[in-house]
Structures are given as structure tokens and as C-alpha cells.
Amino acid sequence: MNINKMLKNKGFTIIEMMISLVLGALLLGGIISLFTNNQQTYRIIQGTANLQDNARFAVDLIGEDIRMAGYMGCLSNLSNISLKNVLNNTGDDFAYQFNIGIEGFNSNGATWAPVLPAFISGMAPAPEANTDVIVIRRVIDNGASLVSNNPSPSEDMKIEDNTTLEDDEIVIISDCTKATLFQVTSANIQKGTGHINLTHNAGGKFTPGNKNEPLTDGPGYNPGEASIYKFVSNVYYIGRAQDTNGNNINNNQGNPVLSLWRRQAAAAPVEILRGVENLQILYGVDTTAGSPDGTIDQYQNASAVADFNRVITARVELTVNSIDAIGTQGDGVLRRTFSHTVRLRNRGS
Structure with a gap:
């Protein structure tokens, strides 16, 4: 037997094996870290895209309703014509006050101004504190x-x-x-x-x-x-997200999930979009003394508006989130606030 050939065919030494394992571990750790970072980046990009899509849908939905608020066919000025409501008084009269096309309510903690009517305060789920409620009344066809x-x-x-x-x-x-x-x-x-x-x-x-x-x-x-x-009479507000059994929903961190809700007339509220945590609205109001001149003098929140029939525009601000935690800052939930100003049809100059 050739001893020299046997010596030449010997395997790795223990030191070489340890070095190889360390290098492999470092390489594997780098690959895992890169994969994890890429996954996190993808989740954030996807979450941001979803936020934008959801915000666009919600803003368009509310914006179109606001644009047509108070539209009553050929009626251009409801204050100068004869109006009659022959519906029975069942406690839901608030929904059918068709002489007021747009109306809002602003919350400061548990206090609402103007005071919420029973038609709104009795809704389930209830409107969230520190958000706004907007009511829009209008016709929805050409007659x-x-x-x-x-x-x-x-x-x-x-x-x-x-x-x-x-x-x-x-x-x-x-x-x-x-x-x-x-x-x-x-x-x-x-x-x-x-x-x-x-x-x-x-x-x-x-x-x-x-x-x-x-x-x-x-x-x-x-x-x-x-x-x-x-x-049609629509109430838009922010309330707790609920499952089909009416149970409140929490995210993956155990925190409450909020949604945009809409109530049409006296029907039960319907969850429109999950992950909308705030709705704030400023109203562009013609505050000219005496007869209005059709120009915006001030932007006011609902509690400061003396006459909603003088509202010319509404600035809608919606805060949407990713529902579950996917980021690393704060509670990990991504948030974006979107603003859009809408002019009411046939109002203002």
C-alpha cells in the first residue's frame, strides 16, 4: 500500500470544519436577515398601497354624497319655497329633515356639539369620541x-x-x-x-x-x-369594527379596530370600510350678516356652524390605518391622513 497516497487523501481538519461552519452560519444569517427585511419592506409597501386605496374609496364615497348634499331636483333655494313632510312622526324625523341638506356634529371627548339627536346617539355601534359625524340628505335621481x-x-x-x-x-x-x-x-x-x-x-x-x-x-x-x-338620508361616522355576530373586533395587538359606518334613513348602520380610525370635517361657511353673498368667509367645525344651509364647501379629513401592526414604530400600525375639499352643488358663487 502506498502510504503517501493515503496521506494525500485525508479529510478536513477540525479547525477547517469549524471555520466552514462559522462562515456558513454567517452567510445563512445574512440571507435570513435579508429575507426578513425584504418581507418587512414588502408588508409596509403593500400596507401603504392598501391605505391609499382605502382612503381613495372612502373619500370618493363621502365626497360624492357631500357634493350632492341638499340637491332636491329643480329646487335651488329651500328657504324660499313651500315644504311639507307627510311622513308619520316615529322618532326618526331627524333623518327626513329634507330642508337641511348637510349637517354635522363634532366631538370633544364625550361631549358632542351640537348635541347628538337620539337618532344618532342610539346607533349601534355608537360614534367614537373625538371624531365627527356628518349627515347628508338629498335626492338621488333625475326624477x-x-x-x-x-x-x-x-x-x-x-x-x-x-x-x-x-x-x-x-x-x-x-x-x-x-x-x-x-x-x-x-x-x-x-x-x-x-x-x-x-x-x-x-x-x-x-x-x-x-x-x-x-x-x-x-x-x-x-x-x-x-x-x-x-x-336618501345618509349618516357617516366612525365606530367599532364588528363581526357578523355584532362582536367588536381587535387587531393582532389586541387593540380595537375602527371602521367607517353609514346609516341610511332608519335602517341599521352598515360597515363601509374597516381601518378608518378618524373622520374630521371643516365646513366652509358664508357668515355674511343678513342675506348670504355666496362666498366662504370662514372654515368652521360643526359646533361653530350656526346655519348649515350657509355651508358652501366641506373639507373632509380621513385617517386610515393598516388595522394590524406591521411596522416597528409606536404600536406598529401604519397610519395616513388624507384631506379633500368638496364644494356643494348649486351653493356659493
Whole structure:
């Protein structure tokens, strides 16, 4: 046997093995660190992108509603016309105050100014302290012309078949000099006529229902001059996020998750977007003494606005977050605040 060949084929020494292991560990540690950092960077970039998308959706949703706040078809100045509400008084009258197109409430801790009406304070979930609540009332279509009308509560009216109406919907009828808010008790398409037959009977199975009185106290609505419009009342606010069983939701750190909520008329509030933790609104108000001149004099929070019918613009500020902790600063939750100013349609110069 050739001893020299055996010596030449010997393996690694212990020192060489230890050096190799140390170098491998260092290399592996670097790879793991790089992978972890890349993952963290990806989470932050993805979280920031989601924040922007969520904020854009929320701002667009509220902004479009604000832009149309107070829109009542051909009615340009609700203070100079005859208004009548024939809905029953069921405690939900706040939702149907269609002479006030936009209205806000500001919280300073547990104190709200103006004081929250029961319609809002009784919502579940309740509005969060130190946030704002905004209420928008308007019509949401272009209207359907009146073809024939019987003003008695027990009789019907016909409108053009160019809109979708369902039983129990709240609508406004207007001829640009007067307007009445009432509830549809039946809406039936009359085949072959191009008309929809509407009734507005008193009582019935719907809430709030109509009073037993005509739509006007004076001259009725004339065919060809009046139209029917769908009416909507939306309340936007910040409240606790909830699961399908109504239980409050916490994030991965055990902290409460907040959401943007919307309540339409007397229906239950609906969670619109999770991860919206604050809503603040400033109102651009025409404070000119006497008759308004249509220009913004001051931006005020809701508690300082004396007359919401003088609001010309609204500056919406939304703070959205990543819900769960994905960062390393503070509580680890990413936050961004977005601001957008919206002019109300047909208000101001």
C-alpha cells in the first residue's frame, strides 16, 4: 500500500470544519436577515398601497354624497319655497329633515356639539369620541315627470316609467315652487302605457308610513310641471369594527379596530370600510350678516356652524390605518391622513 497516497487523501481538519461552519452560519444569517427585511419592506409597501386605496374609496364615497348634499331636483333655494313632510312622526324625523341638506356634529371627548339627536346617539355601534359625524340628505335621481295626480291620501298618481321605484321608498314630489316628502305604499308598472302607478296611502305596513292628509295644503301638483325624486338620508361616522355576530373586533395587538359606518334613513348602520380610525370635517361657511353673498368667509367645525344651509364647501379629513401592526414604530400600525375639499352643488358663487 502506498502510504503517501493515503496521506494525500485525508479529510478536513477540525479547525477547517469549524471555520466552514462559522462562515456558513454567517452567510445563512445574512440571507435570513435579508429575507426578513425584504418581507418587512414588502408588508409596509403593500400596507401603504392598501391605505391609499382605502382612503381613495372612502373619500370618493363621502365626497360624492357631500357634493350632492341638499340637491332636491329643480329646487335651488329651500328657504324660499313651500315644504311639507307627510311622513308619520316615529322618532326618526331627524333623518327626513329634507330642508337641511348637510349637517354635522363634532366631538370633544364625550361631549358632542351640537348635541347628538337620539337618532344618532342610539346607533349601534355608537360614534367614537373625538371624531365627527356628518349627515347628508338629498335626492338621488333625475326624477320622473308627473302624468296625473289625485292629492287625496287614498288615491294615486301616475309618473313616467323612467325610474325604478319600490314599495316603501321615501320620495319627494316637487314642481320647483313647493315640495312634499312622502312614502310610496305601492309602485306598479302599467304595461303598455309607459307609466308607473304610485299610491301614498296613510298607515299600512311600512315605516314610517304617511299621515292621513293630502300632499299640499294649497294648490295640488300639476301634471307636466311636477316630478318625483328618490330621497336618501345618509349618516357617516366612525365606530367599532364588528363581526357578523355584532362582536367588536381587535387587531393582532389586541387593540380595537375602527371602521367607517353609514346609516341610511332608519335602517341599521352598515360597515363601509374597516381601518378608518378618524373622520374630521371643516365646513366652509358664508357668515355674511343678513342675506348670504355666496362666498366662504370662514372654515368652521360643526359646533361653530350656526346655519348649515350657509355651508358652501366641506373639507373632509380621513385617517386610515393598516388595522394590524406591521411596522416597528409606536404600536406598529401604519397610519395616513388624507384631506379633500368638496364644494356643494348649486351653493356659493
